[in-house]
Amino acid sequence: MYRYLCVFAILSFLLLPSVSFADHLLGGEITYKQLEGRQYEIKLNLYRDCLGGGAEFDDPVYLFFFTEDYTLYDQLRIESPKISYIPHENEWLIDLCVQKGEYTATIDLTTVEQDLYIVYQRFSRSASIHNLRDPREQGFTLFNYIPYLGEQKNSSPTFNLETNNFFCRGKLMYVDFSATDVDGDSLAYSLCDVYLGASITCVQPGNPDFCLEPASSPPYNSVRWRDPFSYATPISSDTTVFINPITGIMQLRANTLGLYTMGICVDEYRNDSLIGTLRRDIAIPTINCFVNPATGLEQEVLEETITCYPNPIVNDLYIGLPVVSDDARISLYNVQGQLLLDQYVGSPTAMIPFSNYTSGIYFLKIEVGEMAVYRTVVK
Secondary structure (H helix, E strand, C coil): CHHHHHHHHHHHHHHCCCCCCCCCEEEEEEEEEECCCCEEEEEEEEEEECCCCCCCCCCCEEEEEEECCCCEEEEEEECCCEEEECCCCCCECCCCCEEEEEEEEEEECCCCCCCEEEEEEECCCCCCECCECCHHHCCEEEEEEECCCCCCCCCCCEECCCCCCCEECCCCEEEECCEECCCCCEEEEEEECCECCCECCECCCCCCCCCCCCCCCCCCCECCECCCCCCCCCCCECCCCEECCCCCEEEECECCCEEEEEEEEEEEEECCEEEEEEEEEEEEEEECCCECHHHCCCHHHHHHHCEEECCCCCCEEEEECCCCCCCEEEEEEECCCCEEEEEEECCCEEEEECCCCCCCEEEEEEEECCEEEEEEEEC
16 A cells, blocks of 8 residues: 555656756845835846756746735736846956846735735755755745835835855955945845745745745745854855945955855835845855956955055055056045045055044045955044
8 A cells, every 4th residue: 555655646746847946046136116106116136047057037936925914915927037147357267157037017005004025935046055054955035025104105225236246265355235225215234144935845936837825924934054154154254254334345255165145134224213124145156266367457466455554544544556547546435334535546645634534434445447445444
């Protein structure tokens, strides 16, 4: 009898539609834009490795909306993603390919007077991910939420760059995860957790070819990190992995090859109250990078040769540049992220008067051609 049951189970599995795992996906995020009234444009951005030989982007995808008490409110079926390639800096001779799939739809929330979660789930993650335990047994949950603010309008922040393609092993890197908020809300950046979703028996919730069940409702369980990694230390680095809470610039010197999952969160504040969080769940490889000789100055050389003195500052700050360049540019910000100075430099040394600035911490962005270096100074 047991033998017949086993045979029946195997035949039943073989008769199911071909199961398509999403191990080509690197991650993604969900954003929204409020249009007229309570009409919203919802956007799901997914990123895939286009060299790994995995499946193409799903078409369609399914988004689910849950009320603040975790009750399913509605779902969207979105077809025909806009697909584009994400370029990387041409200073490096590398072999990488990353595609972005952009899914867009609108929804009318006129009758909804409460917060709503937007949820996308897919199974599974890439088997190559180094910082998760059994990554191919873990799926994705991407989510955002729309706060109900009465007559006030609100759109989520959006990342300024689509995604960082890679980290260079052994090279100090400053990676831009900054975002823009069209409503002028205050933004704060941090490393954050990422979450499980879907399963081997329901790889794409809502898709009738695989699973008619909706996505699971919040709250969600975090991924299973492999020791010694966590959301706060998601990658092997010779320096502390740090994301500036004001600028969104991440600093690290990755030291071990591999593919690393991490979460980047952008908290949105209005009148000192948290009203939303944009979350990017993304896997980024650490690779060996070789300088493209056609681009001239190497980023690491720029990092090591730019000097800022004295620090702490007494009256004036001097900045030494490794080359004289007409397009060298210096920007100065305070701790609130306000731009205080923005000037081009045509000599190997620049001087910034600090006599009119109050005591405190300041941030410098120094750009030479296509490269940028960041420094923190104190008065």
